[in-house]
Amino acid sequence: MAREHRYGVGLTWTGNEGSGTSSYRAYGRAHLLSGGGKPDIPGSSDPHFRGDPSRWNPEELLVAALSACHQLAYLHLCATAGIVVTAYEDAAEGVMMEEPGGAGQFSSVVLRPKVTVAAGADAEKANALHHEAHAVCFIARSVNFPVTHEPVIEVEEVA
Missing domain, CATH: 3.30.300.20 (K homology (KH) domain)
Known part of the structure; x- marks a missing residue:
């Protein structure tokens, strides 16, 4: 019999640079992935899409x-x-x-x-x-x- 497993992950956008998404270039792609008392994973978009290369995409x-x-x-x-x-x-x-x-x-x-x-x-x-x-x-x-x-x-x- 198949067993169901669920995986929850939280995501918080941290890239509001003051004017939200008022334009494509006005906001950062930074975010944090979190869950279950584990260390946060700093994320962003790929650098080709204006992301931070020091963060995981x-x-x-x-x-x-x-x-x-x-x-x-x-x-x-x-x-x-x-x-x-x-x-x-x-x-x-x-x-x-x-x-x-x-x-x-x-x-x-x-x-x-x-x-x-x-x-x-x-x-x-x-x-x-x-x-x-x-x-x-x-x-x-x-x-x-x-x-x-x-x-x-x-x-x-x-x-």
Whole structure:
């Protein structure tokens, strides 16, 4: 039986520079994401859309969510399969296409996980588990564009 899970996030716009949205250039895109006693996440729009490059933008957060979801699913599957992961990093990249009228959408995201497994681990199985992780990742299953992965598996040397 399916179980429902709900996720609440608060957003507070902090970009009123005195005259609200009186013109496109009159307001800042700064905002804070908050929720459940966690640290706030300072957000803005992409710098191409007058955003603050020192703050996270929604597009980056979407790519980060896909990367983190894949990693969590992958680590779970490795633990279940008896593959000991000792390091994991990702260099994820998303591509968004902006249309002339200003609308846009993501066309793809590629995840590039670099995984180190313990000496003696089955590197082939470790690689194959990326496909399984993709199939169960809640976020990847929810988007309407391709999410691909280019994993690199390294096996630690025997000490």
